[in-house]
Amino acid sequence: MGVKLNDRAYAHARRLITDGGFVLDDRDDWSEHRPTTEIENKFIQEHGMADYQKWYLGVDDEQDEDTKGRYKFPYGDFTNVHRCAVLSAESRAGQYKYFDIEVAFAHLHGMLDSAR
Template sequence: MAMQLNEAALTHARGLLRRGEFTDDERDDWSEHAPTTDQENDFIEKNGLAEFAKWHLGEDTDMGEDTKGRYHFPYGDFSKLHRCAVISGESRAGQYKHDSVEKALKDLLDGIDRKAGRDE
């Protein structure tokens, strides 16, 4: 697996954060907040794979560009950035040594926590 940081997704996530379009939730909430497979497929059908890709910070370059399986480390639910997704992704990226993805997620988490007043 050749995982790289999806720069377009990072730009998109930073925009959501800047506009305050995030959910200040807890780590374990992602299992409930994550889109289902059906929701993912509906999103792709309505918006295309390029828009789906913008919601995933990891890109497996060994997979075809036109495949859903290319995109990993989701950070939101197709409408908002979720703190719980960022925490979950950061942990997994660190576990698998995807350093650039892990750093991007850490930076997003720091930004969410600052905006939510958690850093005080």
């Protein structure tokens, strides 16, 4: 079936934004703010894959469940939603024609812009 919207992650992101758990950074900041592989692995070790997957709006059901490769389109740093991640992922989802994911990111983008 391929990559589809991760409804659990989408709900988590909306809740974080509503609760003030976001960073209003610039589009190009994601390369600096994105968690490193080391940080990702440490998060998985401490919290497990169930919590890890909540930080990715895309799920590739053709990949094994307990692998990082299953989860696509990150939107934060395991603490906050980052505007730069949302903007980057919204654009990328549109490029790959994952329209449900693109629309979800557009909604998060709107929520963040309203918070400005």
